[in-house]
Amino acid sequence: MTIEKNDSENTDYGKYKLLVVDDDDDILKLLSRWLKKAGFEVNTCTSAEAALECLGSIRPNLIITDLFMEGMSGMQLLSAIHSKNPLMPVIMLSGSAQIHDAVKATHLGSSAFLTKPIEQGELINEVKRVLRLIRGNRPPEGFGREVIYRSEEMAEVMELAESVADSNVTVFISGATGTGKEIIAKAIHEGSARREHPFIAVNCGALPEQLLESELFGHEKGAFTGANTRHEGLFMAANGGTIFLDEIGDMPLSLQVKLLRVLQDLQVRPVGSIKTYPIDVRIISATHRDLEKAVEAGEFREDLYYRLKVVPLHLPVLDDRREDIPMLAESFLTNFCQTNHRGTQHFSPDAIEYLVSSSWPGNIRQLINTVELSATLCKTEIIPLPIVQKALQNKPQPMQTLKEVKMECEKNYLISVLRISSGNVANAARIAGRNRTEFYKLLGQHELDPADFRVKG
């Protein structure tokens, strides 16, 4: 095994370590020379056995291996690597274009299959393409590092998101419930010059109209019963940063007019105020609804729709990006174990396979629930197939129960009221039309502390 570091000026790819395996020394030298020239750090091994041995110490981001080698073959190497690390991308090289080999390699999870003689451009392009897809291993400073994927579908979305992130352009995210719209919105905010300023997410469907208006634009003292203090509003709070308007499709028509005016004039007028205040806020909106249909039905303003939809991003459902499921499941499991101070756990290979082949009408949110339930049910380090089957069957319905929806809505309402009254329980209770005792009881049920809402300083 040889280790050589490149000192090419193309430093961008120097963060990626590649391991090249071939029993032909001339091929090894050639590929190594090309890859180093492209800026990668390259390690080489002349057999599959040697590659397996040094895998732990090298920790490559990607492996390129010949298919036919003396001793252990490239296909056996692929299986051995993936039994330890199912997410390791492997590019397979073959001297002859045998379709059944290519099919088998793809089935075993190789990322690409190239035929010798290999062309320099083809190899470099393929390596870059595969590396673009393994966001789990990418350098920490990359765009959207919290977003986990290897599928082409998500790579396309992320590419578009990255290209518009560092601008002020208005982005509109569509996609079914639970596809991760807020995570993408956050990634766009983090990828922009606004990252040092607030990112504020508002669920426009969770609040009654009057409350939503006050939440978004603020209100003056005495603007309505219970408004005993001035409230600044989320647009003002997000000044310099990004506001994420989730479920924009559920916003009442009368408020849509007011939002349109804010977008046109870049200033807000709090409820009960005669003054307007300039704002510098980037707008990202999202909905699971078909807004075009809502426009046709007269439920959503066409002019607002076009103003929001400058750059449309559509998130695929989880069933259309199944290759991401192993990475997502392992990542959610790791997070769950860390948050709950549990020992590390992993899914058995057949459990992962089951997750990959299951149907996910509730998308990523449902996958998270299943992963967490599996981890809770399982007391051993490796989570076996039956536990995962049980976890998935226990929650066949991704839909929330009526009680859950009511609780969620109630909690959102209480948070808004507390924010508007700056944590003053007497005022908050008055707005909510409850006496203080009842109101305290509600806060207790939702584990809300009024002190968290008091204006600091």
Add this chain to the structure above:
Amino acid sequence: MSDEKITVSVDPDLEDLIPTFLENRATDVNKLKEALGASDFETLRSVGHSLKGVGGGYGFDKITELGASIESEAKENNIAALDNHIMELEQYLENVEVIFE
């Protein structure tokens, strides 16, 4: 035997690798001759296969072409054709002149 020079353009980045590369091909020719003498078609096929894979990458398309022919003739146990191809390869290696550009 013709001793007319054959010029091949190779990427200057590979310049220091070329002497070893050509030495290894000369070794391959010896291996091929030996295997042909012993009617060892498996070795002929395998050396042909690796010549096919390695030639073009370094800029020697002819080596890839001859490697592919040797590989396929070895599968047919075609001694006469193999003899021809090996001779052609030997001649090519003797007359090849590399320009780095």
